[in-house]
Amino acid sequence: MPDYKDIYWQKLATGKLWLQFCPSCQKFIFYPRGLCPYCLEPELEWTPASGQGKVHSYAIVNVSALPEFKEETPYIYAVIELAEGVKMPSNLIDCSLDKVHVDLPVELTFIERDGKTLPVFKPSEEA
Amino acid sequence: MSKMFQRGQASITGIGELKPSLDAGGRTTLDLLGEAAGQAIKDAGLHKEDIDGLLVTPPSEDSYFLWPSQVAEYLQLSPVFMNMVELGGASAAGTIARAALLVDAGICKNCLCLSGGVWDKQVFNTREGKMAVMSQAEIDYDLPYGPMGFNSGYALIARRHISQYGTTPEQLAKIAVDQRTNAMLNPDALFNQKPLTVEDVLASPVIVDPLHLLEIVRPCSGAAAVIVSRLNNGSDQMHDPVTIWGFGEAYTHNSIIYAPSLTESPIKAAANRAFQMAGVNANDIDLVSLYDCYTITVLISLEDIGFCRKGEGGKFVQDTDLTYKGSLPCNTHGGQLSCGQTSFAGGMSHVTEAVRQLRGEAGPRQVGKNRLALVNGNGGVMSTQCCLILRRM
Numbered sequence: 001m002p003d004y005k006d007i008y009w010q011k012l013a014t015g016k017l018w019l020q021f022c023p024s025c026q027k028f029i030f031y032p033r034g035l036c037p038y039c040l041e042p043e044l045e046w047t048p049a050s051g052q053g054k055v056h057s058y059a060i061v062n063v064s065a066l067p068e069f070k071e072e073t074p075y076i077y078a079v080i081e082l083a084e085g086v087k088m089p090s091n092l093i094d095c096s097l098d099k100v101h102v103d104l105p106v107e108l109t110f111i112e113r114d115g116k117t118l119p120v121f122k123p124s125e126e127a
Numbered sequence: 128m129s130k131m132f133q134r135g136q137a138s139i140t141g142i143g144e145l146k147p148s149l150d151a152g153g154r155t156t157l158d159l160l161g162e163a164a165g166q167a168i169k170d171a172g173l174h175k176e177d178i179d180g181l182l183v184t185p186p187s188e189d190s191y192f193l194w195p196s197q198v199a200e201y202l203q204l205s206p207v208f209m210n211m212v213e214l215g216g217a218s219a220a221g222t223i224a225r226a227a228l229l230v231d232a233g234i235c236k237n238c239l240c241l242s243g244g245v246w247d248k249q250v251f252n253t254r255e256g257k258m259a260v261m262s263q264a265e266i267d268y269d270l271p272y273g274p275m276g277f278n279s280g281y282a283l284i285a286r287r288h289i290s291q292y293g294t295t296p297e298q299l300a301k302i303a304v305d306q307r308t309n310a311m312l313n314p315d316a317l318f319n320q321k322p323l324t325v326e327d328v329l330a331s332p333v334i335v336d337p338l339h340l341l342e343i344v345r346p347c348s349g350a351a352a353v354i355v356s357r358l359n360n361g362s363d364q365m366h367d368p369v370t371i372w373g374f375g376e377a378y379t380h381n382s383i384i385y386a387p388s389l390t391e392s393p394i395k396a397a398a399n400r401a402f403q404m405a406g407v408n409a410n411d412i413d414l415v416s417l418y419d420c421y422t423i424t425v426l427i428s429l430e431d432i433g434f435c436r437k438g439e440g441g442k443f444v445q446d447t448d449l450t451y452k453g454s455l456p457c458n459t460h461g462g463q464l465s466c467g468q469t470s471f472a473g474g475m476s477h478v479t480e481a482v483r484q485l486r487g488e489a490g491p492r493q494v495g496k497n498r499l500a501l502v503n504g505n506g507g508v509m510s511t512q513c514c515l516i517l518r519r520m
């Protein structure tokens with residue numbers, strides 16, 4: 001496994017979401033890579049994510065072909081825009097289906113699934 | 128100034144297409160490709176020996192390895208140039224653009240563009256089937272959240288469009304309804320048994336909210352072939368040639384998660400490039416063949432090509448008759464939504480139907496004005512775009 005994947009998953013295993021940051025572009029990067037996709041320089045920093053974001057869009061999955069999700073339906077699959085400006089796929093949990101909407105403020109939390117710690121999101125306390 | 132692509136040098140002289148089917152009857156992709164190729168060669172008034180270029184889209188069940196070579200051997204072709212074009216759903220349109228370049232450059236006289244595949248239910252609805260169409264980044268960072276392949280990707284687009292612009296489920300459903308009206312006059316369509324209503328579409332199960340079952344394409348088996356030829360290719364041409372008047376492509380992302388925008392697609396740039404090459408604009412277009420894996424795909428395409436303003440696609444499709452009788456005939460064969468998505472050949476059906484219409488050979492669903500057609504191929508989740516402008520000479 002390349003270093004950058006290793007770091008990402010190891011941080012998650014300790015309950016933290018870390019993002020790559022390119023010092024020359026001053027941009028955050030998701031998903032982890034071996035170089036900055038903007039300037040192609042390999043020297044990237046790692047920094048903890050603020051954990052704040054909003055729902056850029058979402059889909060409510062009623063029918064899933066994935067065996068481990070068949071019991072979970074309906075569930076919310078979402079693209080989250082983090083405060084750092086990057087987007088990531090995730091699930092929205094602890095949120096009733098009639099409460100979810102585009103631009104809903106959300107905050108980071110974690111779940112265990114398939115032996116991995118995954119970053120997921122729930123509605124912000126203030127929301 | 129460097130030599131530019133010369134409009135009118137490359138023409139579509141032959142088409143062949145198999146009836147989409149849910150069961151390929153034990154035939155392989157290679158068998159289907161061969162049958163479609165034979166039809167197209169005959170349609171062009173050519174002999175197999177006249178084919179000197181081969182552009183293929185990927186196979187659905189065979190190994191990709193040396194695929195053009197596998198096809199050439201199976202069909203005993205000896206092209207001077209061949210390649211595989213992999214742009215997902217835009218692959219078929221992509222072969223036409225590349226064939227036009229080969230013909231325009233004088234490399235090939237008659238380039239065979241071949242597309243097709245066999246649908247396997249066993250593979251399609253499994254974790255392996257989903258993973259087969261995912262990048263490693265999607266497998267690592269997306270799959271753990273239970274995405275439903277293309278369904279969830281297009282659902283994200285539809286949801287954002289609904290939220291941002293007030294687009295309604297009824298407006299999206301109207302696209303499937305108009306296309307079904309077209310399909311009722313297409314004996315080859317998979318779904319032509321009965322017309323659809325907006326109520327039918329909205330009453331169908333919500334698979335991934337906000338997408339209803341009848342807004343989602345049905346995968347099936349089939350194949351289609353198109354021959355792109357240099358003018359004066361030596362054949363007894365049986366049809367008015369349909370020239371490739373312009374084309375344009377654009378790419379901004381692979382996974383929709385990382386697209387610059389969910390509601391504005393690279394179709395806008397692709398169409399602008401095609402219009403510029405062809406020296407025409409959206410107002411000049413008589414009919415369109417738009418890649419329709421979902422209703423939302425068609426709506427976004429209409430906006431981004433410029434038939435209406437961004438965000439007004441819902442109202443536009445509500446007020447516009449998109450059938451063969453209407454002011455902007457769209458997917459007059461019924462589209463993939465009514466014909467079925469014949470693997471990579473689903474995108475070729477948009478080309479073959481435009482050619483039929485431009486030739487005046489579309490039978491009971493023939494449109495009135497048929498000089499200029501726009502075809503758009505779309506791959507991934509609005510990821511790869513190839514826009515073609517075809518003109519009857």
Ligand SMILES: [Zn+2]
Nearest residue numbers: 022025036039
């Ligand atoms: Zn950089």
